[in-house]
Amino acid sequence: MKAVEIAKKVASGELTARSVVEQHLENIKNLETEVNAFNIVTTEKALEDADQIDARIASGETLGPLAGVPIAVKDNLCTRGLETTCSSKILEGWKPPYNATVIDKLKRADAILIGKTNCDEFAMGSSTENSAFGPTRNPHNLELVPGGSSGGSAAAVAAGFSPLALGSDTGGSIRQPAALCGVVGVKPTYGRVSRYGLVAFASSLDQIGPFAKTVSDAALTLEIISGYDPRDSTSISENSPEITKVLDEGIEGMRIGVIEELSGKGLDGISEDVLLRVEEATKVFSKAGAIVEPASVPASIYGLSAYYVIAPAEASSNLARYDGIRFGPRTEAATTAETMTATRTKGFGDEVKRRIMLGTYALSAGYYDAYYGKSQKVRTLIMNDFAKAYEKFDILISPTAPTTAFPLGEKTTDPMQMYLQDVCTIPSNLAGHPAMSVPFGLGKDGMPIGVQILAPALAEQNMFRAARVLELGNGEISE
Amino acid sequence: MVQRISREEVAHVARLAQLSLSEEELDSFTSQLGAVLDHAADLEALNVDDVEPSSHPIPLKNVLRPDEPIENFDIEEVFEVAPEIEENQFRVPPILGESQ
Structure with missing residues (x-):
């Protein structure tokens, strides 16, 4: 069912949010072992949230435009108290102390988070094979890749695990998996959607956007997550675009x-x-x-x-913060410098190492x-x-x-x-x-x-x- | 074909990036990075002498926020996920120890 229909039926009492969530959890139960779209499915919390929404509707409250609609988000979006790994060992077990702005916006719209989706490590890749937690497979044919890097989000929508998903797009990481999985995927104008709480890959290129089965569901989701955010200094001051109106x-x-x-x-x-x-x-x-x-x-x-110079260059700088000092797992060694090297060597996968080195090289003296x-x-x-x-x-x-x-x-x-x-x-x-x-x-x-x-x-x-x-x-x- | 990047350069870059590579990794990364740099060589033919560089898609000046206190992270939550803490500080191994 379309997200807009779910929201309408939940708001009118024709459907309970709980039944909507249960239906999607059932789909996940049946197929997730094969598809591996998720790093984590938030079963209990999603059901709890659904019950709360049903209770609020029962008490006559008017709910947000995504009332009771499940949404899956890429595992490079920070969720407070809920593991956020970027499909990397270097963030295994890390629970952010804050929510990405888009997560707060979805919550205000009364959407229900159903899980965090698998991706290429730190969003670097085009097949979701560069995940420390195993590849995602294309729901239309399990021998094939779903595309990437937001392959888990694309697959989750294509497989009926969630009517909506969010991904991030630095060089095509929403659009390419959307194409390969047969769903709609949108990269908005840079600055439309706040990047606050999106784990940075290449900051001048990264942008969050929606996946959906239909154009109108994607439009509604984009309207909800857009808008100026003082916590992202590259956020643009334009209001959310009115898209559903003109569709x-x-x-x-x-x-x-x-x-x-x-x-x-x-x-x-x-x-x-x-x-x-x-x-x-x-x-x-x-x-x-x-x-x-x-x-x-x-x-x-x-x-x-140009991209495969610029994106790795920005990544080499952004990923310098993963050193096992303040957060994430640490591989202990004799000195702090050796600890950093050991942590990074063990924590990053091959593609991330390649890009960090490519970027470091492109920025180094003599080659800049x-x-x-x-x-x-x-x-x-x-x-x-x-x-x-x-x-x-x-x-x-x-x-x-x-x-x-x-x-x-x-x-x-x-x-x-x-x-x-x-x-x-x-x-x-x-x-x-x-x-x-x-x-x-x-x-x-x-x-x-x-x-x-x-x-x-x-x-x-x-x-x-x-x-x-x-x-x-x-x-x-x-x- | 011109060799775009040498094994020694890859080893040097790995050190700068605080990564330790095995001998096999040095070999495979040297050829893989070389292939990407080979592809990027198509830029060499372009004359861009009179073109201004763009580091960003939208024109940006310094963005400042009002100097007002805002809610910050919960310190307990921050330390909960830290590898090692002591007296509300991150604890690290010796920083002046002998490097091997």
Whole structure:
């Protein structure tokens, strides 16, 4: 059931919050052993919260817009008193003394936290295989990955464990798993959603966003978690966008550009099925009255290279805090310096070590200008090219991921192959723009494909209007 | 192919990042980091001399908060998850001990 319907039925007394939570716990019980979407399922607390909501409704109280709706959140979002591990041994057992702002906002909306979801360690990866607690599997085919890094959140929604989930997106970590699992995934404009309490990976790129089965559920969730937060100094002062109101306004006259550089056959490793679906999406948009034309964002092809310098550079700095001194497990050694090295060596997995070293190298004397300095300039080029494209277009589209879900183990030994999964999603992070993935048909292998809709900063309304049109079109092609 | 990063450089970077690598890890990380840096070499062809760098997607100036007391973390909760504490302080091993 859709989150908006659950909330409506719970509020009217047609359904109890308890029965909603029990139903989802039942789904988890049946399939979680195979899928491994969660690091922790908060069974008892969720039932307690549900009973409280039912009691408040019984006493005539008016509840928030997500009354009784279960939500799963990625395990890199701080939850007070509840283990938050980032799927890393270095935070095993750590219970944050505070809530992320989004957690407080969800609570105020009367949503019910049902669990913390598995992810690539510290959100570094595109398959959820880099988790210290074992990989998550794609609910549509357990031999395949769910994508990543927010693979647990995407899988939880796809498997019916939770109608809603939150993830974080630094280079595509919400959109790519959404595409691979056949759900809606949104990366909002940088600064829309407070990052307070999101464990930092690359601070200038990280953004929290929703997963849902439908565009309207994603829109409602985004409205709830958005808004200025004085505790995040990069939070923007804009009010929450009013998206649900405009969802069904259609796209008559909207100018839509298909990014040639990310949708052409020249791009390495992009599959025919995916390109075909993007082409079909353009027909759906044209039929709905939009003007669809090819668009060019020339510097977008350099996004991947710039990203894999900038993100590791920021990560190497952000992850310096994990040293076993103030929190988390400690591997004791003779001196403090040796204790730090021993703790980090034992606590971090291979991919995190690779990125820390890559970033440390890119920032080190003699290489700074060639790598980090240059990548920052490329970031400017990408922003400029987007700005030029948006003079002609309201929104842009491209594939979300170059392929459908791939087998577990296929890319784990070749990091560069894994990184190529993010080629279409990275440019939006570098520019700070919103982008989302909408399920649109299946590939030859029967696995879901996502079409990416990109918009300029703060233009979530147009992005969602187009997403809604695509969602309706998807219903038609799969019938 | 140009070797982008040497085994010695990887070892040096690992030390800077306070990571200790085995001989096998040094080998595999050297080739894996090399592959990523090779990919990044496509940036070399770009002339960006006249381009301003962007460290951030939105224009930001220093962000200051009003100097007012706000609620802070519960000290008990903070120490509850600390590896070792003594008299309301984090306890660490000797900092001036002999390094091996």
